Amino acid sequence: MHAFLASLRVAAATMVVCVGVYTSAVWALAQGVAPDAANGSxxxxxxxxxxxxxxxxxxxxxxxxxxxxxxxxxxxxxxxxxxxxxxxxxxxxxxxxxxxxxxxxxxxxxxxxxxxxxxxxxxxxxxxxxxxxxxxxxxxxxxxxxxxxxxxxxxxxxxxxxxxxxxxxxxxxxxxxxxxxxx
Structure with missing residues (x-):
């Protein structure tokens, strides 16, 4: 059971980093560097x-x-x-x-x-x-x-x-x- 809970924590942390943090960072960079293109030109x-x-x-x-x-x-x-x-x-x-x-x-x-x-x-x-x-x-x-x-x-x-x-x-x-x- 301990290994299962540890796996869930790793999966949740991975989703937060890959889905939330990474996506937000790419979006923010695009808005700063090329806002016209980032918003559909x-x-x-x-x-x-x-x-x-x-x-x-x-x-x-x-x-x-x-x-x-x-x-x-x-x-x-x-x-x-x-x-x-x-x-x-x-x-x-x-x-x-x-x-x-x-x-x-x-x-x-x-x-x-x-x-x-x-x-x-x-x-x-x-x-x-x-x-x-x-x-x-x-x-x-x-x-x-x-x-x-x-x-x-x-x-x-x-x-x-x-x-x-x-x-x-x-x-x-x-x-x-x-x-x-x-x-």
Whole structure:
């Protein structure tokens, strides 16, 4: 019986340290070092309402907006994950074909791969710079604005995901769409 009680005390102490102390320390450190990221990288409107997060994709389907990558989880942050379908899956091929059709891709103007393929989490908030530029004509026609203005927005918003070590540039779809609305 003595060994059993000692085991319970060790288990309780371990839970207090690992669950309570460690979690509180990590939370406090995150709040001190990067409070915006620790609290979800939220984008808040002037009236205080939350528009979205810089870190979670949202589904835009109207022609006057940039469209994100497809999502296997319908952009639901609580259910992040891929489709777990094989690259040989007919369902996956059908979804990709539908996406290519929705974007109006043609053989002389192929769709950038990131616009046809979902990310591993289904929640990637970024698309490639090429993916953004691919959508300029559709957006300019829907908004009846000069495509050069949209191209300038992409130039401003694009950044190298890997810092100076990366040549590939990406853009955040939500931030780009908010910039479009501000035009």
């Amino acid at each position: 939220l984008i808040v409107a002037e009236d205080g309402t939350v528009i979205g997060s810089r870190q979670v994709a949202q589904g835009f389907t109207e022609p006057g907006y940039f469209w994100p990558r497809p999502s296997a989880v319908d952009y639901n942050g609580a259910g992040a994950g891929g489709s777990n379908k094989s690259p040989a899956s007919a369902d996956l091929a059908d979804r990709a074909a539908q996406t290519v059709t929705e974007h109006g891709a043609a053989t002389d103007r192929p769709l950038p791969a990131d616009l046809a393929a979902a990310s591993g989490s289904g929640l990637d908030p970024h698309i490639s710079e090429a993916g953004a530029r691919y959508q300029v004509a559709r957006i300019a026609a829907a908004r009846d604005i000069d495509p050069a203005g949209i191209e300038r927005l992409i130039d401003i918003a694009a950044f190298a995901a890997g810092g100076i070590l990366s040549q590939d540039r990406i853009v955040n779809v939500l931030e780009l769409n908010l910039a479009l609305d501000a035009l």
